Structure formats: C-alpha cells, structure tokens
Amino acid sequence: MSNEKPKEYLGIREIAKLAHVSPSTVSRVINSPERTSEEVRNQVNAVIKKYHYIPNQLAKNLFSKSSNAIAVFIHDMTNAYFMLLLKELSRLAFEQKYTLLTCNINNSQVEQEYLDYCQSIRTKGIIVVDGPFTDLYKHTPPSIKLVSFDRVMDSWNHSSVTANQLQGIDLVLEHLVGLGHRKIAYAADKWKSYGANTRKHAYQQLIGWKYNLPYREDYVGYFECAIPCGLDIVNYYMSLPDPPTAILCTNDTMAIGVLMGAQHLGLKVPEDLSIVGFDGLNENFSFPKLTTVKQDYHQIARHLFDNIVDPVKAAQVHHDVVDVSLSIGQTTGPAKR
Amino acid sequence: MSNEKPKEYLGIREIAKLAHVSPSTVSRVINSPERTSEEVRNQVNAVIKKYHYIPNQLAKNLFSKSSNAIAVFIHDMTNAYFMLLLKELSRLAFEQKYTLLTCNINNSQVEQEYLDYCQSIRTKGIIVVDGPFTDLYKHTPPSIKLVSFDRVMDSWNHSSVTANQLQGIDLVLEHLVGLGHRKIAYAADKWKSYGANTRKHAYQQLIGWKYNLPYREDYVGYFECAIPCGLDIVNYYMSLPDPPTAILCTNDTMAIGVLMGAQHLGLKVPEDLSIVGFDGLNENFSFPKLTTVKQDYHQIARHLFDNIVDPVKAAQVHHDVVDVSLSIGQTTGPAKR
DNA sequence: TTGAAAGCGATACCAC
DNA sequence: GTGGTATCGCTTTCAA
Numbered sequence: 096m097s098n099e100k101p102k103e104y105l106g107i108r109e110i111a112k113l114a115h116v117s118p119s120t121v122s123r124v125i126n127s128p129e130r131t132s133e134e135v136r137n138q139v140n141a142v143i144k145k146y147h148y149i150p151n152q153l154a155k156n157l158f159s160k161s162s163n164a165i166a167v168f169i170h171d172m173t174n175a176y177f178m179l180l181l182k183e184l185s186r187l188a189f190e191q192k193y194t195l196l197t198c199n200i201n202n203s204q205v206e207q208e209y210l211d212y213c214q215s216i217r218t219k220g221i222i223v224v225d226g227p228f229t230d231l232y233k234h235t236p237p238s239i240k241l242v243s244f245d246r247v248m249d250s251w252n253h254s255s256v257t258a259n260q261l262q263g264i265d266l267v268l269e270h271l272v273g274l275g276h277r278k279i280a281y282a283a284d285k286w287k288s289y290g291a292n293t294r295k296h297a298y299q300q301l302i303g304w305k306y307n308l309p310y311r312e313d314y315v316g317y318f319e320c321a322i323p324c325g326l327d328i329v330n331y332y333m334s335l336p337d338p339p340t341a342i343l344c345t346n347d348t349m350a351i352g353v354l355m356g357a358q359h360l361g362l363k364v365p366e367d368l369s370i371v372g373f374d375g376l377n378e379n380f381s382f383p384k385l386t387t388v389k390q391d392y393h394q395i396a397r398h399l400f401d402n403i404v405d406p407v408k409a410a411q412v413h414h415d416v417v418d419v420s421l422s423i424g425q426t427t428g429p430a431k432r
Numbered sequence: 433m434s435n436e437k438p439k440e441y442l443g444i445r446e447i448a449k450l451a452h453v454s455p456s457t458v459s460r461v462i463n464s465p466e467r468t469s470e471e472v473r474n475q476v477n478a479v480i481k482k483y484h485y486i487p488n489q490l491a492k493n494l495f496s497k498s499s500n501a502i503a504v505f506i507h508d509m510t511n512a513y514f515m516l517l518l519k520e521l522s523r524l525a526f527e528q529k530y531t532l533l534t535c536n537i538n539n540s541q542v543e544q545e546y547l548d549y550c551q552s553i554r555t556k557g558i559i560v561v562d563g564p565f566t567d568l569y570k571h572t573p574p575s576i577k578l579v580s581f582d583r584v585m586d587s588w589n590h591s592s593v594t595a596n597q598l599q600g601i602d603l604v605l606e607h608l609v610g611l612g613h614r615k616i617a618y619a620a621d622k623w624k625s626y627g628a629n630t631r632k633h634a635y636q637q638l639i640g641w642k643y644n645l646p647y648r649e650d651y652v653g654y655f656e657c658a659i660p661c662g663l664d665i666v667n668y669y670m671s672l673p674d675p676p677t678a679i680l681c682t683n684d685t686m687a688i689g690v691l692m693g694a695q696h697l698g699l700k701v702p703e704d705l706s707i708v709g710f711d712g713l714n715e716n717f718s719f720p721k722l723t724t725v726k727q728d729y730h731q732i733a734r735h736l737f738d739n740i741v742d743p744v745k746a747a748q749v750h751h752d753v754v755d756v757s758l759s760i761g762q763t764t765g766p767a768k769r
Numbered sequence: 770t771t772g773a774a775a776g777c778g779a780t781a782c783c784a785c
Numbered sequence: 786g787t788g789g790t791a792t793c794g795c796t797t798t799c800a801a
Contacts, residue, residue: 135787151777152499189546444796
C-alpha cells in the first residue's frame with residue numbers, strides 16, 4: 096500500500112524531480128530562461144506543460160515581500176462613473192500584472208480594517224476614490240503609495256488626481272451664457288462629496304465674478320437623490336417666482352432624472368429648459384443626448400495608476416489635474432425669451 | 433556606526449524579543465489566547481499595540497496554502513445590476529474575512545490568465561457572472577469551487593444560481609393580460625447573454641402556450657444598446673402595421689431608454705403604451721417608477737457565496753433557483769382600446 | 770504554559 | 786550552466 100496521497104498541486108521540487116534537474120534550474124527556466132541551456136530548458140518546459148505546473152504565487156509573495164496588489168477603496172460602487180474608472184483600472188492592472196483589490200467602504204471602521212489588511216499583504220498602493228474627509232491614512236507606511244481621486248484626506252502629503260472642475264463649470268457657463276441664458280440654476284446633491292462640492296463652489300464663484308450674473312441662493316438646491324427626484328427638482332425650480340432657464344446638475348444621473356421630470360411635466364427640452372450634466376459617463380448613455388462635461392476616465396485612471404506603479408512618479412507627491420471638455424448634446428439650446 | 437536599517441514592518445520575532453517571549457508565544461497570543469497565561473498575554477498585547485504590529489498575511493497564506501480569496505469574474509462591469517450584486521458579495525466577503533477579487537473579463541484569453549492566477553493563489557472559489565459559453569473551467573482543481581450566475585459553462589458539473597426567469601416573465605404577462613393587453617412585444621438585446629436568452633424563450637413559450645396569444649416574429653426585436661436606442665425601439669414598434677400596446681424589455685436600462693423615447697415622441701405612458709423592465713435594479717432608480725421584475729440580489733449573492741464558503745453546501749453541486757417578484761410601478765396600465 | 774525547530778514553496782546566492 | 790542551501794515570516798508539532 097502506498098502512503099502517497101495525490102497532491103492537488105505539484106511543487107517546484109516535484110517538477111524538478113520529474114525533469115531530473117534541481118529546483119533552482121526549474122526556477123531559472125521560468126524566470127530567466129536565457130541563463131539555461133536549450134536542452135535543459137526544453138526538457139523542463141515539457142514537464143511543466145505536461146503536468147500543467149502553476150508556480151505557487153503564495154510562496155513568491157512571501158519571498159518578494161509583496162502581493163503585487165493595488166487596492167481601490169470605493170465608497171459608492173453603484174456610481175456609474177466610478178465603475179467606469181474601476182473597469183479601466185482593472186484593465187491597466189491586468190496589463191501590468193498587478194492584482195486589483197476592490198474594497199467597498201461603508202464606514203470608517205471598514206476602511207480601517209481594509210487598510211490594515213492592505214498593510215498585511217504588503218499592497219503596492221491604495222487608490223482612494225471619493226468619500227468623506229478622513230485622517231485614517233496618517234500612519235500608512237511609506238512603501239504603500241496613496242493616491243486619492245475626488246477626496247480630501249488628512250494632509251495633502253500623498254498624491255491626488257482631480258478633474259479640473261472649475262474649468263468644467265466655466266465651459267458650461269460660457270456655453271449657456273453664449274446661448275443667452277442669464278438665469279442658470281445649480282442642482283447639488285445633499286451628500287456633499289468632494290467633487291460635487293468643488294463644482295458647487297466653482298459655480299458660485301464664476302457666476303458672479305466672471306459672468307456678472309447675480310448669485311441667487313434660491314438657484315442652488317440640494318437634493319437627496321438622483322433620477323427619482325428629478326420631478327421634485329424641476330418642480331422646485333419651476334415654482335420659483337423667477338424660474339431659471341437652465342439647470343446645471345451635479346452629475347449625469349441627476350441630469351437624466353431632471354430631464355425625465357421635465358418631460359413628464361410637458362416641458363420641452365431644450366426649448367423651455369436647458370439641462371446640463373457633469374461626468375460624461377458614456378457617450379451613449381442618455382437620450383436625448385445630454386450636454387455634459389466629460390471627465391476623461393482613461394486619463395484619470397492612468398494618472399492614478401502611474402502614481403503607484405511608475406517608480407519615477409511614485410517617488411514624489413503629485414497633484415495631477417486632468418482637463419475636462421464640454422460635450423454639447425441636445426439638451427441645451429437658446430434661452431427662452 | 434550602526435548597520436541596523438530601520439525595518440518598515442516588524443516581524444513576529446521582533447515582537448517576541450521586545451516582549452521577552454518566544455515567537456510561538458506571540459503567535460499563540462494572537463491566534464489562541466486562551467492557551468496563554470493572562471500575564472504573558474497582556475504583556476505581549478501591549479507590545480503589539482505599542483508597535484502597531486500587523487502579522488504578515490503573506491506568510492500566513494503560504495503556511496495555510498490558501499489566500500482566503502474569492503474571485504468574481506465579471507464580463508460587464510458597467511451593468512448596474514451586476515454591480516449591485518458585486519457590492520453585496522463584497523459585503524459578505526468582508527463580513528466573513530474573505531478577500532474579494534474582482535476580475536474584469538474581456539475575452540477568453542484574459543479569462544484563462546485570471547483562472548491560472550486564481551489557481552496560483554489557491555483561491556477558495558470563483559463566482560462567474562455572465563458571459564458566453566465556455567469550457568475553460570474544465571480542468572479547474574476541485575479545491576476551487578465554481579459557481580455561475582447567468583452563465584452556462586462546459587458542463588453543469590459545478591454549482592449555479594439563477595433567477596427564475598420563467599416565473600418572472602409569467603408574472604409580467606399575467607399582469608399585462610390582466611390589464612387587457614393582447615399585443616405584447618419583447619425587446620431583446622443583440623448580445624445574447626444567457627439570462628436574456630432564457631427570458632426571451634420564456635416569453636416565446638408562455639405567450640402562446642399559457643396565454644393563447646399569437647406569437648409574432650415582428651414583436652420580437654433585437655437591439656444593440658440600452659438607453660440611447662430607446663427612440664429607435666419605440667419607432668420600430670410603433671411603425672408596425674399593428675403596433676403592440678405593451679413592450680417588455682429585457683432589462684431595466686433598456687426599459688428606461690424606451691420610456692424616454694416614448695415620451696420624446698409624445699406618447700403617454702402608460703396610457704398609450706405600457707413598458708416593463710427586468711432586473712429590479714433599485715427601487716429608487718427610475719422615474720416614473722418602472723414596472724419591473726425584481727431579482728433579489730441579496731438572496732442571489734448569498735447563494736453564490738454559500739456555494740463556496742459553506743462547507744456543507746460547497747461539498748455538493750447545487751442549482752439554486754431564486755424566486756422573483758413583480759414590482760408594479762407607473763409604467764403599466766390598462767391597454768388602449 | 771512556554772520554547773525550540775521543522776517546514777510551507779519558491780528564490781537567489783554561492784560554489785562547482 | 787547547474788545544484789545545494791539559507792531565507793522570507795508565520796504556524797505548529799513536540800519536549801520540557
């Protein structure tokens with residue numbers, strides 16, 4: 096009777112034995128084949144192939160003291176724009192043989208636990224997307240690179256990537272003012288994310304300072320949700336004594352809600368009301384095509400990624416600001432007289 | 433001069449030395465404190481806390497021959513329903529101390545590479561969501577549990593979770609027929625996912641077999657995209673010689689597109705046209721509230737997860753079918769006479 | 770209750 | 786060009 100239990104996975108020693116060489120040689124065939132003779136190499140490769148040998152990454156990780164992982168901390172996995180970003184990050188990571196860990200953060204306790212976990216597996220870096228102010232990251236070891244997107248952390252002593260929100264709002268206002276609008280409202284979301292807040296401030300500043308339009312408190316509304324309260328948003332603005340002729344929404348999802356609400360009320364868009372979004376989710380994601388500010392997620396993802404994996408870039412703290420562009424659709428038109 | 437380079441991470445030996453005990457004791461204090469004396473335990477814990485010692489998970493993994501990870505293979509990260517599912521899976525994984533690896537699959541080569549990687553890190557299981565037929569998983573070692581959702585693989589020799597699509601379509605048809613509709617169209621997506629295909633077949637069968645309505649080829653359209661082609665979809669159906677009075681869409685996103693298209697054409701919903709979706713994305717994600725079939729993602733996620741981590745359940749192949757329910761909104765009403 | 774030592778599986782240094 | 790061997794950091798018998 097044999098005591099050999101059939102192993103599920105073969106190790107490098109087994110392969111070595113089967114190929115009549117030493118483990119070191121097998122390792123070399125895999126990692127620096129140029130340092131092995133062709134004969135031995137073929138022989139070993141044959142065995143590897145025959146037994147479908149897959150090196151144990153767990154051992155590699157221990158030896159290299161790194162899991163080659165990059166974590167993404169996301170606070171709102173249902174936000175379509177962040178998902179686009181995540182997808183792109185996923186592509187980049189795969190391309191460069193990194194593992195992407197998606198961490199859904201609900202609260203700061205979860206955040207802390209994930210942070211500890213990232214340290215315990217010697218993560219290369221953490222991409223922190225959105226979320227409230229925090230100082231949890233204060234004591235993160237320097238070997239873990241931190242990059243934030245749309246979020247302010249305890250200090251700016253780590254890298255960040257942001258879309259140029261001021262530029263975006265400016266482009267929108269320029270476009271609307273050019274169409275004759277002078278009554279431009281801003282619909283903000285109640286949960287004040289960093290990005291949304293920045294946009295609101297940009298609106299507030301530019302409207303008076305650059306475009307010489309009166310800033311009206313009643314034109315800035317805070318709304319709880321996205322699509323479903325579209326009707327409420329339109330109702331709110333339209334029942335003002337002096338209703339706006341254009342509504343700038345803090346993101347595309349809200350804009351779509353407002354669009355649906357307006358249509359439901361029988362308002363013609365853009366004849367009766369112009370609507371603008373923010374994100375540029377997807378060229379093909381709204382109908383009628385929304386006028387919106389496009390934040391190039393390819394570029395944003397690339398910057399986030401490079402701040403972690405590019406040794407030159409990762410060596411210093413960077414604050415990348417990505418240009419945005421205005422995508423003019425069918426929801427904006429000349430102001431109603 | 434000292435040759436000591438300041439280590440970024442302390443190891444269990446350092447902690448042991450600082451606490452004047454052996455590494456074994458430190459390990460015990462962490463993993464089975466009941467087997468240590470209170471005095472030693474406090475002493476060691478104090479040191480652990482003081483130096484913020486985080487055990488190296490990489491070493492643990494090697495020893496335990498497992499990364500305690502569960503992979504999710506997703507083919508369409510921008511599909512809102514899958515994201516909801518992913519979020520819930522993420523929650524479950526965190527709760528039970530598993531690591532969730534989100535793998536975005538673009539093609540079968542990527543899929544194969546991820547599969548190899550999952551083996552190399554001794555993944556506990558893989559949740560395969562959506563995607564075309566494949567036989568890539570044929571040789572997956574039995575220690576990696578496979579569970580699919582909305583996908584057919586080479587054999588049904590692995591577990592699966594599916595929503596009861598037939599039931600869903602039945603509920604919809606019952607609802608519509610009850611409202612007097614006899615001309616019910618089905619808008620399918622061109623990219624035939626398993627789930628969408630099943631629904632289409634259910635429609636095809638039930639319409640004639642159970643509801644005694646004629647099955648018309650021209651009532652089943654295949655459309656490329658979701659929201660933006662909503663107008664095209666409505667145009668197509670409305671220009672038929674005998675247009676339908678209700679359109680059942682293969683998912684909620686498409687339904688919203690159709691809704692917007694209909695409104696754009698000046699059609700009243702539901703007076704002129706009833707619209708039904710499928711997914712039940714989110715109670716609060718459409719306006720007017722869409723009538724749709726809700727697939728309970730909490731339950732689906734739970735089943736998927738248990739098929740991997742619950743030892744009893746994971747020991748056998750299961751095919752869980754999850755009940756769906758009809759959520760009646762404002763987009764369906766009595767058929768136009 | 771505690772400590773010493775072997776090993777998890779791959780790598781890289783150092784001889785040959 | 787190839788093979789022996791210590792090593793990564795932790796866990797776990799086995800002795801004391």
